Amino acid sequence: MSSSEATRILPDLQGSLVCEDVRREVTGNFILVGVLDVVRVPAVPVTAHRIAIFNRWIAGVGEFIECVRLLAPDKRTVLRKSELRFALRDPLGAATTVTIFPQVEFRTDGTYYIEVLVDNVLKSRYALPIVVVPPPQHNRQGAKPTGSDSETSQKSG
Numbered sequence: 001m002s003s004s005e006a007t008r009i010l011p012d013l014q015g016s017l018v019c020e021d022v023r024r025e026v027t028g029n030f031i032l033v034g035v036l037d038v039v040r041v042p043a044v045p046v047t048a049h050r051i052a053i054f055n056r057w058i059a060g061v062g063e064f065i066e067c068v069r070l071l072a073p074d075k076r077t078v079l080r081k082s083e084l085r086f087a088l089r090d091p092l093g094a095a096t097t098v099t100i101f102p103q104v105e106f107r108t109d110g111t112y113y114i115e116v117l118v119d120n121v122l123k124s125r126y127a128l129p130i131v132v133v134p135p136p137q138h139n140r141q142g143a144k145p146t147g148s149d150s151e152t153s154q155k156s157g
């Protein structure tokens with residue numbers, strides 16, 4: 001075993017967030033836009049312009065391969081997958097990775113899943129529910145809503 005292998009420590013996933021976009025300031029700080037816990041849509045199928053997965057790795061030493069997967073509600077079908085390499089030189093350091101999945105189509109509502117792995121070790125799996133919420137029905141001004149109490153009271157009069 002070489003000295004580099006002896007000092008290799010698999011990192012911990014400090015956090016993982018799904019959002020609409022991730023931007024970086026000139027200071028190096030990250031800005032997360034539209035952090036998602038539930039995706040509400042008027043109908044399915046629907047295509048998300050982009051989905052960003054923001055991950056922060058800590059307490060590791062070495063070079064690693066991160067894998068981020070978007071799974072269908074059956075928890076088996078991989079809709080999107082991304083792999084990237086990152087390194088941690090000091091166990092007190094941190095590495096931030098951002099995965100962008102453009103043009104993601106959700107064909108049905110239900111609970112989709114995000115999986116985050118490092119060197120083929122599952123570190124996190126969390127839900128991304130897609131919920132159909134029909135848009136509110138707007139009445140034209142002055143139109144009576146059907147089945148309302150005011151209509152019933154006029155008939156029974």
